[in-house]
Amino acid sequence: MSKVAWLFPGQGSQAVGMGVALAQAEPAAQVVLKEADAALGFSLSQLMAEGPEETLKLTEHTQPAILTHSLMVVRAYAQRLPKPDFAAGHSLGEYSALVALGVLDFTDAVRTVRERGRAMQVAVPVGVGAMAALLGMSLADVEASCAEAAASTGRIVVPANFNGPGQIVIAGHTEAVEAALEAAKTRGGRKALKLPVSAPFHSPLMEPAKTHMEPILRELAFRAPICPLVNNVDAQAVSDPEALRDGLVRQIPGAVRWQATLDLLLDEGVTTFLELGPGKVLAGLVKRQAKERGLEVTALSFGTPEDLAQLG
Template structure:
């Protein structure tokens, strides 16, 4: 029996206008935005629907905005009777996945990611950290390049996205050294990413410590749908495992490649990216060319997916 996974995007997927059509057309999606607006005390929905883009890009807004939009899309799918066998999320998307799994109430998740965004932003002074995408080099070789380039500084794989794409993070000088060395060692391209902090590396330890206090105070439940974690690329089912995974995630690489491979091992052949953009859709197609992959972010994409479901 083939299985289906819902996967949820992370930071960078946002765009002005996201969720507007869903909120207009679907009562459940509209209710999600209304809940979050009430919880935050300001109209996040307006920022999602109309921008401006500059405000939407601010980390403390971006993280709750993507989470809310993703859950609005998930609610539309749920209201149509679609249930996944597994869930997973890329970085920030893991919070969306935990809401979808029943482990975390939406309003709790929104407050957690708002703090998470602020803590990650404040962990490293602006201009001291960087991230870069290494293209056309296997993950294990990128790891070796980082070790060689570190020279007492921090630089390490942060997002292991596909066999051909690994994002590195750390001190800006070390990231630059690693990028230059990767080119010498055969990488096709090195792209410096326009991010405000070096996420998912040891420099995020101050953010991890602050977030740990929030996670300890948050109310988690055991999961009703199995989740594949970023940190271990394996299944969790308990509240304590979820709390631990979110804490460790801040300073650990996102093992997306291994997570997708693990879901395939568990029988998943259909993946639905739930939320803004198609970044994960593209990655999954590169990892598993034979997989059936959809994205659901508006009425058109939802209807296209539902048409296939009813065949």
């Protein structure tokens, strides 16, 4: 029997104008914006609609903006979309998934991800850390490049996001990341590029952010989800509320195991993947990974009213 997974995007999917058409078309989406503004004490809705882009790109704003857009989609379209058998979110998107599954209250989550963004940025001063994507390389070669760079610089660099076959993101001290990019060239890396982010997310350099966020996450009320969530840090299907909480804590310095997450969902018989929120990155990753495995799937993105036409 065919199964459905709801997927939720992470940082990098934001854009000025996000959610505007949805709010205009769907009263339920407009209510989400009002709830976000009230919870945060400033007009996130105006920032999402009008920018400026540089302000929206600040991590403390980007994270609540993407969460809010995803929940606008859920509130507006949940009754028209196939119900999920599983859910997963990429990094920040795990919070969106937990709200959609009834584990967290939206107002708690939107405040928490804003603080998460602040904590991640404060953990490493701007310029000290970096992230980069290595394309067309095996995990073994990426790990060897990181090890070589760490040894030569005396600094930290590790795989941070396993996004798909041949798509691995590394993170760490800037000089170590740059050394890893050079080392990757000697191992046949097809393409390597630094990412436009302000901190080395999902690396050991985020331990101060984990320390800051853990007591905040411990105070939140977690409920049982309506279906299992495949978490980032273990790539395992989880339903226990305390295990879901623990996953969010360990996720901060831990790698995002997205390729393993999709493999688990495909192994479980999921053939319909619905990306809820801004952008279409996750749907693209699903299609590529399923194709590599010789599987036929449907992967659709829903972020605007026009996207409903995909349901036929």
